[in-house]
Amino acid sequence: MSIFQKSRRAAAGVAAGTLFLTTLGTLGVTPAQATAEGRPSPVSVFLKWTMDESRFEEVLDLAPPGSAQARRLAAVEEKLAESPADYxxxxxxxxxxxxxxxxxLDVTVLELDRYGRLASSGTVLMSPDHPDGVxxxxxxxxxxxxxxWRQWDDAGWYANKGKGTVDIVPGRENAPIDFMSPYPASVLKLMVAFGVLRLVDKGTIALTDTYDYRPTETSALCETQNPTSKTVGTYLEAALTSSNNPSTCALVKLLHDKxxxxxxxxxxxxxxxETLQFKNTNPATGGRWSNPVTMSSLDTAKLLALVNGVPGRAWTAPDGSAVTSGVLSASSRQVFKQHLADQGWNDMLSTVNRCGSAYPAPGIPHTVAQRWIGADGTVTVAGNKFGRDVRPCNDAAEVSFAHKTGWVNNSGADAGIVRSLPGKDGRHYIVVAFTNLGTxxxxxxxxxxxxxILPxxxxxxxxxxxxxxxxFEAHRWANR
Incomplete structure (x- = not known):
């Protein structure tokens, strides 16, 4: 019996991960061996085991096929998260x-050493074709x-049993794994921020420049009835910290303008x-975020590694050149990381905004940025109340989590950089999860x-x- 078969008898979630740590030690696979020999890395084996045990197939659908709810959602022209009241x-x-x-599900854990260098990785995909993960x-x-890699297709996920029809990367027709990549939702704002900060580094724009956002078409996503004039830095901060869609639309339109x-x-x-593609957006509004906007968890994790800072060569590009964190200046990387650290929506891989609740279960044990915490200790983000005193969780926090979340009805995503706090068990890694399990x-x-209270x-x-x-990562670090 394989360890994956045995896993079905184990407890789920954290208990499953803790039990697996003992089993993992028997694999005897180092990161270097895994890369050189094509063998799975310890983190990839752990990730597959834990995702399989998590039983994602047991979730309930609030808009099952054929229902009035499903028909209403299918009529939406532009991908947009519902208001809390509507939800x-x-x-x-x-x-x-x-x-x-x-x-x-498309999940990557990219392990970093104490200097931020890429040490090992694990990527696991789940789909109807791969119900136990691959x-x-x-x-x-x-x-x-x-x-x-295939583009997400809202209707096709049902009709074609999870098989996409539009290739993201050409020339992969004979690849052994065929996977329809979940829509990244607001995690796409990482690509927007990267593009804006590249323009800043080139001197094309400055964060202190005022940009007059004057859309020439309508968009509910972009709230085009409210044109704005703000600094580029103000738009960028709002896009990354409170996931403000109109601010992001302004930045996307700015990229088109330039x-x-x-x-x-x-x-x-x-x-x-190759899978990071920001396509088909509307230059008139900065909106129309739809399925041609694609991201895989592996490429997103590598982008975040560059933002985090990699000494020297991070990896070799397809043309043989060295890829380094110099793709962004040190000052731009610092701005990027600070905004991600100040992100307020801690409700995917982490749930600290709901500290102490019986539901949902605790996630990554990180701190909540002080800017969102009121005098009573509760969190409010963009007018949405979470209703729990987070100060006990901040006191007990073990890591920082500079991340970006995203969700619409059929997309739930989270991507960020985890690093241990002073005096806590060490770990340094990047985690990215893209799923169709949205609201x-x-x-x-x-x-x-x-x-x-926000549902x-x-x-x-x-x-x-x-x-x-x-x-798992804390255990890995302690045993290096």
């Missing part, structure tokens, strides 16, 4: 049914050609981050929404996964 009303009116097939092989540059979108996409290709899906044990926006299985990964 709470939909949840209250729904008749949840079991999800019809194995969800799509480990993605990578080469010495932490790159893979083993996946035929003719920088095609260059941004080419830069990702030159860096060997449309919930858990059977989810309690009713509290009046005036839980994701299955708690993602938080349990985040906690298990963090426990």
């Amino acid at each position: 709470a009303a939909r949840f209250a009116a729904a008749d949840p049914k079991p999800i019809v097939q194995q969800p799509q 480990i993605v092989p990578v080469d010495r540059n932490f790159r893979t050609t083993a996946v035929r 003719g920088a979108v095609n260059e941004l996409n080419q830069t990702f290709q030159d860096l060997g981050l 449309q899906y919930t858990d059977a044990n989810r309690p009713p929404a509290e009046p005036g 839980v926006t994701a299955t708690e299985k993602l938080a349990r996964l985040g906690r298990a990964i963090d426990t």
Whole structure:
């Protein structure tokens, strides 16, 4: 019996991860061996084991196929997260049914050493074709050609049983793994921020410049009825810390105004981050974020490694040149990291905004930025109240988590840099998760929404996964 078969008898979540640590020691696989010999790394084996044990296939669908809820969501022209009030009303009116097939998940853990250098990685994909998960092989540059990446297709996920029809990266028709990549939702704002800061570094714009956002078409996503004039830095901060969509639209329109979108996409290709593609957005509004905007967890993790800072060569690009953190200046990287550290939406791989709640389960044990905490200790982000005193969790925090979340009805995503706090067990890694498990899906044990409190926006299985990964990484660091 394999360790994966045995895992079905183990406890879920953190308990599963803790139990697996003992089993992992018997594998005898070092990161160097895994890369050189094509063998799975310890973190990839752990990740597959834990994702399989998490039983994501047990979530409930609030808008099952054929329902009025599903028809309403399908009529939405532009991907946009519902307002908290609309979401709470939909949840209250729904008749949840079991999800019809194995969800799509794309998860990467990129382990870093104490200097920020890439040490090892694990990427696992789940889909109807791979219900137990499949480990993605990578080469010495932490790159893979083993996946035929396909664009997300909202209707096609049901109709084609998770198989996409539009290739993201050309020339992968014979790849052994065929995977439809979940829509990244607001994690796409990492690509926007990277593009804006590249323009800052070139001297094309400055963070102190005032940009007059004057859309020439309408967009609900961008709230185009409210044109704005703010500094580029103000737009950038709002886009990354409170995930403000109109501010992001302004930045996207700015990139179009400067003719920088095609260059941004080419830069990702030159860096060997082929799945990072910011396509089909509307130059008139900066909106129309849709399925041609693509990100894989592996390439997103590598982008965050550059933002975090890698001494010397990070990896070798497809043309043989060295990729370094010099793609952004030190000052731009610092701005980027600070905004991610100040991010307020801690409700995917982490749940500290709901500190002490019986539901959802605790995730990555990090601190909440002080800017969101009121005098009573509760968190409010963009007018949305979480209703729990987070000060006990801040006091007990073990790590910092500079991250960006995203969600719409069929997308739940989180991507960030984890580093231990002073005096706590060491770890330094990047974790990225893209799933189709957005606000449309919930858990059977989810309690009713509290009046005036933002409803839980994701299955708690993602938080349990985040906690298990963090426990594993702390153990890995202690035993290096």
